[in-house]
C-alpha cells in the first residue's frame with residue numbers, strides 16, 4: 413500500500429476535528445468560521461493560481477497549487493459535513509463509465 417493511500421482520509425479526520433477548534437490556533441477553524449463565502453473566495457483564488465501554474469513548466473509549482481485547491485475544496489466539504497470519501501465514492505461509481513456515454517445518456521434523458 414502506498415504511503416499516500418490514507419492521506420485524504422487522514423486529512424478528512426483532521427478537518428472534522430477543526431470544526432471544534434479555536435480559530436486563533438487553526439487556519440481551517442478560522443476559514444470555517446468565515447462561512448461558505450470565505451471558503452469560496454479561497455477556492456476561487458486557488459483555482460486562479462492553478463490556471464496560472466499550468467501556464468509554466470514547473471511541475472512542483474503546479475502540484476503545490478493543486479494541493480492548495482484540493483485542501484480548500486475539502487474545507488468546503490467539511491463545512492457541509494461531507495468528506496473526501498464521499499467524492500471518492502462518486503469517482504469510484506464512475507469507474508468503467510465512459511464520459512462520452514454518460515453525457516449522451518444525460519442528453520437522451522433531456
Ligand SMILES: N=c1c2ncn([C@@H]3O[C@H](COP(=O)(O)OP(=O)(O)OP(=O)(O)O)[C@@H](O)[C@H]3O)c2ncn1[C@@H]1O[C@H](COP(=O)(O)O)[C@@H](O)[C@H]1O
Pocket residue numbers: 423426430437438439440441479480483
Ligand atoms: N493542507 C493544508 C493546507 N494547505 C494549504 N493551507 C493553508 O492555506 C492558506 C492559504 O494559502 P495561500 O497561498 O493563499 O496563503 P495566504 O496568502 O497566507 O492566505 P490567506 O491567509 O491570506 O488567505 C495558507 O495559510 C496555507 O498554509 C493549509 N492549511 C492546512 N492544511 C492541513 O490542515 C491541517 C490542519 O491545519 P490547521 O487548521 O491550520 O491546524 C494541517 O496539519 C495540514 O495537514
